[in-house]
Amino acid sequence: MKPIQVGLLGIGTVGSGTFHVLQRNQEEIRRRAGRGIEITMVADLDVARARSVVGDQVQVVNDARAVIANPDIDIVIELIGGYGVAKSLVLEAIAAGKHVVTANKALLAVHGTEIFAAASAKGVMVAFEAAVAGGIPIIKALREGLTANAIQWIAGIINGTTNFILSEMRDKGLDFDVVLKEAQRLGYAEADPTFDIEGVDAAHKATLMSAIAFGIPVQFDKAYVEGITKLSAADIRYAEQLGYRIKLLGITKRAANGIELRVHPALVPAKRLIANVEGAMNAVMVQGDAVGTTLYYGKGAGSEPTASAVIADLVDIARLHTADAAQRVPHLAFQPDEMSDAPVLPMSQVVTSYYLRLSVSDEAGVLARVTGILAGAGISIDAVLQREADEVGGEGSTHTDLIILTHDTVEGTMDRAIAEMQALPTVLAPITRIRKEELA
Secondary structure, three states: OOOEEEEEEOOOHHHHHHHHHHHHOHHHHHHHHOOOEEEEEEEOOOHHHHHHHHOOOOEEEOOHHHHHHOOOOOEEEEOOOOOOHHHHHHHHHHHOOOEEEEOOHHHHHHHHHHHHHHHHHHOOOEEOHHHOOOOOOHHHHHHHHOOOOOEEEEEEEOOHHHHHHHHHHHHHOOOHHHHHHHHHHHOOOOOOOHHHHOOHHHHHHHHHHHHHHHOOOOOHHHOEEOOOOOOOHHHHHHHHHOOEEEEEEEEEEEEOOEEEEEEEEEEEEOOOHHHHOOOOEEEEEEEEOOOEEEEEEEEOOOHHHHHHHHHHHHHHHHHHOOOOHHHOOOOOOOOHHHOOOOOEOOHHHOEEEEEEEEEEEOOOOHHHHHHHHHHHOOOOEEEEEEOOHHHHHOOOOOEEEEEEEEOOEEHHHHHHHHHHHHOOOOEOOOOEEEEEOOOO
């Protein structure tokens, strides 16, 4: 059978990895796909660099639309990134009847509803395994492997930069700003790390997993997003003493009144496998009603790990290229006319438990006033840790840290209790609140 022809838009880190892995393993891939898969055309603004990667056997152009217009190209791989030109090119490729493979989680999290609808109308596939957790096949697991299950929840470490920073903060006892500079020096963090450290990248990925798990439209604008910039070495140390580790988690959960979709730092029991995922690695836990808890672990970024996911999508499309569109796996796992209108809950309605750290005056009655406020709000306390003043501020210090772990409560109730505690004259600094996830 004639090889399927692929056009590649953007040949940076992932694009070059995709080309090299496809070349290196072409015979193995052909045996699996049932036909050859060849990148025959590449578009990149830096034509000379692109030619240095692909050689003379591949046509290189500086205009992505020339790839889309080529009638011999069956699949377009979009590796440009961003929301702007990438959206236009993906929609143009679909309109031209091309299947699309993309690693662009931001594009799909924001514009996925429009893109998937256009692809369905045209009878082409949009594959995006590489958009979430790099080389870990979590999209295929959710869309196909776990299709018998009613998914209960997903919790994932899905941003390697932030996990590296948190691992270094814990191992070395350093504060966030110091570790961020080191992460940038080592290449784990971008010069502008905002999307990573503020949780936006993880929220893009969580949005896609949520849509697939629960059959809801992609709704990034409804996700609660909180990064790691306000975490201190003290909180990581106290969490350790209480038997927890702090991780930036992307969480989506089925609740009685809707779907939770949130990204934020969380205390995770140290005995959980996911709590021991260190460095730039990724891991995703999925709880299904039939299968129980499953864990997916591996490299969440990098040239060849991400290329592995891109090529897996190419193989899927090669296998299904001639199949009736109605027989293919739906983009978001559920048939388009069977999507749910379950609402994404505002954070104020989410139920979880909490770690609170209060910097308080070292005097009698402070603990009683704080716990009284919590009791008055109906918030049950799980544990209290009160440090000696000289441990916190040095000899002769007049302030100390009070750490409280709570049982489950509604976020809105906790918001009001924190406001009341913050107003106490004996509370000397903004209260630190970190959510706690048992992941049992």
